[in-house]
Amino acid sequence: MLTEKGVEYEFRLAGQNEIGFGQEAVKTYRTPEGPPSGPPVNVTHHFQTPDTVSVSWSPPTREHRNGPITHYHIKFQKKDDRSSIQEHNVTLTKFVFTELEEKSSYVFVVCAHTSRGAGPYSEPLVIQTQRDVVRAPRNVQAVATSDQSVEVWWEAVTHRSVIGYQVGEAR
Numbered sequence: 001m002l003t004e005k006g007v008e009y010e011f012r013l014a015g016q017n018e019i020g021f022g023q024e025a026v027k028t029y030r031t032p033e034g035p036p037s038g039p040p041v042n043v044t045h046h047f048q049t050p051d052t053v054s055v056s057w058s059p060p061t062r063e064h065r066n067g068p069i070t071h072y073h074i075k076f077q078k079k080d081d082r083s084s085i086q087e088h089n090v091t092l093t094k095f096v097f098t099e100l101e102e103k104s105s106y107v108f109v110v111c112a113h114t115s116r117g118a119g120p121y122s123e124p125l126v127i128q129t130q131r132d133v134v135r136a137p138r139n140v141q142a143v144a145t146s147d148q149s150v151e152v153w154w155e156a157v158t159h160r161s162v163i164g165y166q167v168g169e170a171r
Contacts, residue, residue, distance in 0.1 A: 006033035006067025006114060036112045036119025038064025040072065040093070043110060043122045048096065050130060055108050056094040060119060067114035079105035079126065100129050137165065 008030045014021045040057040047053050055076075059069050071091050078084040078101070088095060100106060105128050109121040137154035145151050152167055 004063065004066075005031050006065065007031050033067030033114050033116045035114055035117035036060045036064055036066055036069070039120045039122040040110050040112050041122070043108070043125045045108070045125060045127055047130070048136060050102060051100045052096060052098045053100060053106075053127060053129070054094060054096045055110075055125065057110050057122065058093060060112050064119070065112070065114070066119075067116065069112045070115055071113050072110050073113065073118060074108065074110040075121075076106055076108045079107050102129055104129050 008028055011027045011029065012024050013027075014024045016022070038060040040060055042058040043055065044057070045053050045055045055074065057072070059065060071089050072093065073087065073089055074095050075085060075087045076097060077086065097106075105126060108125040108127070109123075111121045112119045137157050139155040140152065141154070142150050142152045154165075156162075
């Protein structure tokens with residue numbers, strides 16, 4: 001009946017007679033934790049600049065967590081260069097890697113930890129850095145000009161291939 005590890009269950013028990021149910025007894029029970037049995041999911045990336053990439057992920061699916069996730073271990077290396085392996089422990093589901101080499105391939109993997117240990121690593125995420133990725137505009141600011149409109153401005157990107165900007169909205 002109790003199949004998930006590291007989960008708190010609450011049991012309620014009451015006797016019944018011809019009048020109805022009586023007073024309830026309540027008991028909680030936490031199942032023992034275990035290391036995650038599945039990897040983090042939805043591992044993705046986006047470039048912030050040509051040599052800076054943000055890698056993010058979601059925790060393992062609930063049935064594979066086996067307890068509260070305490071932190072994540074992320075490894076990355078230049079593809080086919082084991083001497084370049086770097087490792088980081090983080091509590092967030094995102095990490096930013098800087099000073100990557102242009103026109104290079106990198107491999108990223110991440111695993112989740114509970115208080116009982118590490119789970120399996122994610123499938124490798126392979127990315128290729130580019131030479132002419134345009135960095136995000138800096139010093140972005142906005143002010144409401146009415147109930148229906150907003151004025152947005154930013155510091156121009158000085159890059160030879162910029163031909164325009166796109167402003168989007170998030171709700």
